[in-house]
Amino acid sequence: IFIDEIDAVGRHRGAGLGGGHDEREQTLNQLLVEMDGFDGKEGIIVIAATNRPDVLDPALLRPGRFDRQVVVPLPDVRGREQILKVHMRKVPLGDDVKPSVIARGTPGFSGADLANLVNEAALFAARGNNKTVNMQEFERAKDKIMMGAERKSMVIGEKEKELTAYHEAGHAIVGRLVPDHDPVYKVSIIPRGRALGVTMFLPEEDRYSHSKQHLESNISSLFGGRIAEEMIFGPDKVTTGASNDIERATELARNMVTKWGLSDKLGPLAYSEDEGEVFLGRSVTQHKNLSDETAHAIEEEIRHFIDRNYNRAKMLLEENIEKLHTMAKALVKYETIDSSQIDAIMAGQEPGPPEDWTDDDDQDQGTSNGVIDKEGQTGTIGGPAGQH
Structure with a gap:
């Protein structure tokens, strides 16, 4: 017998409002009774699958029930x-x-x-x-x-196309210059899926853990797009395209302080909030175990990580402003550039055309070009391995 998504009925008891008498808990109780009713002669094996083994009721995992756990990770x-x-x-x-x-x-x-x-x-x-x-x-x-899939039918104006190119070039250049960052795989200003401008970083090998340096470098590269917009077009022309970048950078900084113990000031302590019981609704049971003073210190440390890496990204782009112009021009012309062209730009050379580039493509410019993602849809950094 195979039961998929066992956590739907096998979640820890006591999480609901029914006082132990709701249907979910009764279903779990009956499942436990039935599993105990098998003996060795019947030759029945019960197998279940879940992505959340941490929320299963301990009674399910006792010997005689699901007493053998096999972890199936992503393939190497x-x-x-x-x-x-x-x-x-x-x-x-x-x-x-x-x-x-x-x-x-x-x-x-x-x-x-x-x-x-x-x-x-x-x-x-x-x-x-x-x-x-x-x-x-x-x-x-x-x-x-x-x-994501290309959306070549989308008509974008030249100004927004240029702004997108600088935004994505800012991500790519900062990502290339900060230490312990995944290599830049491809940069594109063709709208793809929900993302309307994409900078893709691809690790050279499988990563199973992340260093403090790697995380801070990610924060810097996430701010590269917004900083490039501000440097080239002025603070009044900065767009909402960086909204998701800011959200992800803040989340990284918050986890570094509250979950991973990477703050020098607060030390290796976990300050994460209790997630509460899902069946009650998180807002009902979620509670803080922090004093106001500690919460203020956490916010200061998050601000410290953000400011430090924002300023680092700004300094790197100011020092490499010519490379930023060169990469943006290449993106406007070719729409997509890969690692070999990025290498040429970073070496101070003019990038050549992509391998599949034809002269016909040059005449199609201006009708199907990417923009920076608007609210909540910023250009993605990374793929399944490191999508930001």
């Missing part, structure tokens, strides 16, 4: 390669396709993501009337999954 690079090989059996592959290369470029992808990657690549090949699926199709499929 070798696992991704093997999963890709299984799904690639169904499609004709070109000679240039290497599963090991694709596996290294997809950290954080689940098995379902990889199956979708192969399927999307096959669709791209079919639309192009190709008999085989080549590496180019896999790259386009990866971009679609990590950054």
